[in-house]
Amino acid sequence: xxxxxxxxALARACSAAVLVSWAGFGCGSEDEGGGQSGLSTGGTxxxxxxxxxxxxxxxxxxxxxxxxxxxxxxxxxMTGGTAGISGMSGGVxxPVSGGVxxMTGGASGMTGGGDxxxxxxxxxxxxxxxxxxxxxxxxxxxxxxxxxxxxxxxSDNGPYSTDSYSLAGVGCIYxxxxxxxxxxxxxxxxxxxxxxxCGFAQTSGWGDFFAxxxxxxxxxxxxxxxxxxxxxxALIDGIDGFKQENANSSSPLFEKLAGRYGxxxxxxxxxxxxxxxxxxxxxxxxxAIMPWGPTSDLTVPTLVxxxxxxxxxxxxxxxxxxxxxxxxxxxxMLITVSSGHAGQPTAGGGDSGAAGLAFTKLYLEGxxxxxxxxxxxxxxxxxxx
Numbered sequence: 001x002x003x004x005x006x007x008x009a010l011a012r013a014c015s016a017a018v019l020v021s022w023a024g025f026g027c028g029s030e031d032e033g034g035g036q037s038g039l040s041t042g043g044t045x046x047x048x049x050x051x052x053x054x055x056x057x058x059x060x061x062x063x064x065x066x067x068x069x070x071x072x073x074x075x076x077x078m079t080g081g082t083a084g085i086s087g088m089s090g091g092v093x094x095p096v097s098g099g100v101x102x103m104t105g106g107a108s109g110m111t112g113g114g115d116x117x118x119x120x121x122x123x124x125x126x127x128x129x130x131x132x133x134x135x136x137x138x139x140x141x142x143x144x145x146x147x148x149x150x151x152x153x154x155s156d157n158g159p160y161s162t163d164s165y166s167l168a169g170v171g172c173i174y175x176x177x178x179x180x181x182x183x184x185x186x187x188x189x190x191x192x193x194x195x196x197x198c199g200f201a202q203t204s205g206w207g208d209f210f211a212x213x214x215x216x217x218x219x220x221x222x223x224x225x226x227x228x229x230x231x232x233x234a235l236i237d238g239i240d241g242f243k244q245e246n247a248n249s250s251s252p253l254f255e256k257l258a259g260r261y262g263x264x265x266x267x268x269x270x271x272x273x274x275x276x277x278x279x280x281x282x283x284x285x286x287x288a289i290m291p292w293g294p295t296s297d298l299t300v301p302t303l304v305x306x307x308x309x310x311x312x313x314x315x316x317x318x319x320x321x322x323x324x325x326x327x328x329x330x331x332x333m334l335i336t337v338s339s340g341h342a343g344q345p346t347a348g349g350g351d352s353g354a355a356g357l358a359f360t361k362l363y364l365e366g367x368x369x370x371x372x373x374x375x376x377x378x379x380x381x382x383x384x385x
Contacts, residue, residue, distance in 0.1 A: 138366075138367040138368055138369050139366050139367065139368045140368065143366055144365060144366030144367055144368070145182065145183070145184055145214075145258060145260070145365040145366065145367065146365075146367055146369075147179070147213070147214045147365070147367070148213075148214075149369060150358070150361070150367075150369055150370050150373045152373060152376070153354040153355070153358060153373055153376060153377060154354055154357065155209075155345060155346065155349075155350025155351070155352075155353035155354045155357075157208065157209060157212040157213075158209075158212040158213035158214065159212070159213075160176035160177070160178055160179040160211070160212050160213070160214055161176065161177045161178050161212075162174055162175065162176055162177060162208050162211040162212050163175060163177050163252070164198060164207060164208075164211075165198075165252070166197065166198045167218070167241050167245065169221065170218070170220065170221060170237060170238060170241040171187065171196060171197060171218040171219055171220035171221050171234075171238050171241065172196070172197050172198035172199075172201075172204075172207065172218065172219045172221075173216065173217070173218045173241075173242075173245070173253070174207035174208055174210070174211040174216070174217045174218075174219075175211050175216045175217075175252060175253060176211050176212065176214050176216070179214045181255075181256035181257075181258075182256055182257060182258035182259075183214060183215065183216045183253075183256055183257055183258060184214075184215050184216070184257075184258055184260040184261070184262070184284075184360075184364045184365045185215070185216040185217070185218070185239075185242045185257055185258075185260070185261055185262075186210060186215060186216075186217050186218070186261070186262045186263065186264055186285070186287075186360060186364060187217075187218045187220050187235045187238030187239055187241075187242070187261070187262075187263050187264070187276075188203045188206050188207075188217060188218065188219050188220065188235075188263070188264040188265060188266075188269070189203070189219075189220050189222060189231040189232075189234055189235055189263075189264075189265035189266070189268075189269030189272045189273065190202040190203050190219070190222060190231075190265075190266060190267075190269050190343065191265070191266045191267025191268045191269045191270070191292065191343060192224075192225070192226075192267055192268045192292070193224045193225070194222065194224065194266070194267075194269070194343075195221060195222055195223065195224050196219045196220050196221045196222050196234075197219060197220075197221045198219075201219050202266055202267075202269075202343040202344075203219055203264075203265070203266050203269065203289075203343045203344065204219055204344075205344040205345050205346060205353075206219070206264070206344070206345050206353070206356070207219050209345050209353055209357070210357070210360070213357060213361070214365075215360060215361075215364065215365070216242070216253065216256075216257065218238045218241065218242065220234045220235055220237065220238040221234065222234045222269075226268070226272075227268060227271075227293075228268050228269075228270075228271030228272045228274070228275050228292065228293040228295075229272070229275050230272075231265060231268055231269045231271070231272030231275070232263075232271075232272040232273070232274070232275025232276040232278075232279060233275075233276075233279075234272070235263040235265065235269075235272055235273060235275075235276040236276050236279060236280060238263075239261045239263070239276075239280070239283075242257055242261065243257075245257070260284055260364055260365065260366070261282070261283055261284065261364075262283055262284050262285035262286060262287075262300075262360065262363070262364040263276040263277065263283055263285075263286055263287075264285075264286065264287035264288070264289065264356070264360075265287075265288065265289065265291070266289040266290060266291075266343030267289075267290055267291065267292045267312065267313055267341065267343065268292045268293065269289075269343075270288040270289050270290060270291025270292060270293075270313070270318075271288075271291050271292050271293030271294075271295065271318075273286045273287065273288050273291070274286065274288055274291065274293070274294070274295035274298060274302070274322060275295060277295075277298045277299070277300035277302065278295055278297065278298055281299050281300065283300045284300070284301070284363055284364050284366075285300065285301050285302075285303075285359065285360055285363035285364040286298070286300045286301065286302040286303070287302075287303045287305065287356045287359060287360060288302060288303065288304050288305065288319070288322060289305045289343055289347075289352065289356070290305060290306060290307050290310050290312075290313050290318075290319065290341055290342070290343070291304065291313060291318055291319060291322055292312070292313040292318055293318065294318055294319075294321035294322040294325060295322060295325065296321075296322075296325030296326070297325065297326075297327070298325070298326045298327075298330060299327070299329075299330050300330070301330060301331035301332065301359075301363040302322075302323075302326055302330070302331075302332050302333075303332070303333050303335070303355060303356065303359040304319045304320075304322055304323045304332070304333070304334045304335070305319075305335055305336075305337060305347075305352050305355060305356065306319040306320075306334065306335070306336040306337070306380075307336070307337060307339040307340055307341055307342060307347065307348070308336050308337065308338050308339060308348075309338075309339065309340045310339070310340055310341045311340070311341065312340075312341040313341060315334075315336060319334065320334065323381065328383055331363060331383065331384050332382065332383055332384070333355075333359065333374070333377075333379050333381070333382040333384060334379065334380045334381045334382070335351075335355050335377060335378070335379040335380060336380055337349075337351040337352050337355075338351070339352065345357075351377075351378075354377065355374070355377050355379075358370050358373045358374040358377065359374055361373075362374055371384065
């Protein structure tokens with residue numbers, strides 16, 4: 001039987017088996033180097049109480065290890081009555097390997113950067129792309145990360161516990177410890193005289209705040225006198241740092257990032273996030289907090305937050321020109337909070353954090369449920385409908 005026919009036969013066998021039962025089996029592949037993995041039942045699979053199959057050790061072994069490298073496959077069972085399939089693992093040689101991340105928490109999610117021929121993973125692709133922490137119903141095209149359903153604008157911390165660590169020479173990374181991956185990630189820069197990193201920084205409050213809502217966050221390290229272009233380059237370096245961490249097997253973020261990246265910054269860091277957007281159009285969101293130094297011709301969705309009593313980077317001199325310089329085909333919003341020149345999410349009684357979270361959820365995670373929430377903010381102007 002030639003290779004194509006073998007695969008069609010295997011696919012039919014898998015499909016038929018799935019119709020019989022969701023729990024306790026996995027379809028292996030025929031290894032190119034010889035040896036058929038066949039179907040194997042592993043662990044303590046089967047339906048548990050209430051018709052729920054246990055994941056983890058339960059579910060499928062379904063692994064072929066001989067020859068040129070087979071396929072690690074199978075289903076991890078059902079969790080809480082929702083399909084929780086771990087799917088095929090990327091990075092393993094063989095005809096079906098590389099790039100399939102399977103389902104997390106009941107939502108399908110493809111791994112980015114998988115090579116279907118050699119099973120290698122491109123760290124620049126950002127690892128696991130697609131959906132996580134939900135069923136994918138929070139956006140029309142399925143290209144989104146769905147977590148807790150929003151109930152309104154909030155500056156309160158989210159439901160997840162967080163931790164942080166220093167990535168030497170790059171920044172301080174905050175991440176959720178009990179949320180389902182994959183994660184979107186955002187890099188944030190301090191303003192003039194700020195140096196970022198771990199500990200107190202002009203923007204440090206955003207780290208724990210965003211991470212508690214399931215968004216990995218880095219407060220990048222900068223020089224105290226860095227101008228917007230230098231801070232923008234530090235933000236791009238932060239994005240590169242995320243990609244390296246995603247490919248680092250000893251990192252808490254190993255293979256947990258979705259390849260969805262954004263930037264943000266305060267004051268000259270706000271000018272820096274615009275610089276980063278003009279440099280890397282693959283970014284999905286930018287939040288410019290009381291930015292210093294307008295930049296035009298941006299194509300990355302941008303939220304501009306102004307301070308009503310800001311005398312350092314007034315909205316009329318900086319924030320408004322930035323907003324006006326962004327084309328109408330790019331999502332944008334201008335909002336003024338009751339505050340002086342302040343970079344923390346608590347500025348304006350938390351209005352800064354509430355708007356920043358809603359905008360980042362909508363554009364960085366792609367969760368369209370947050371659009372209505374964002375539009376409930378007391379904004380000055382927007383083209384978002």
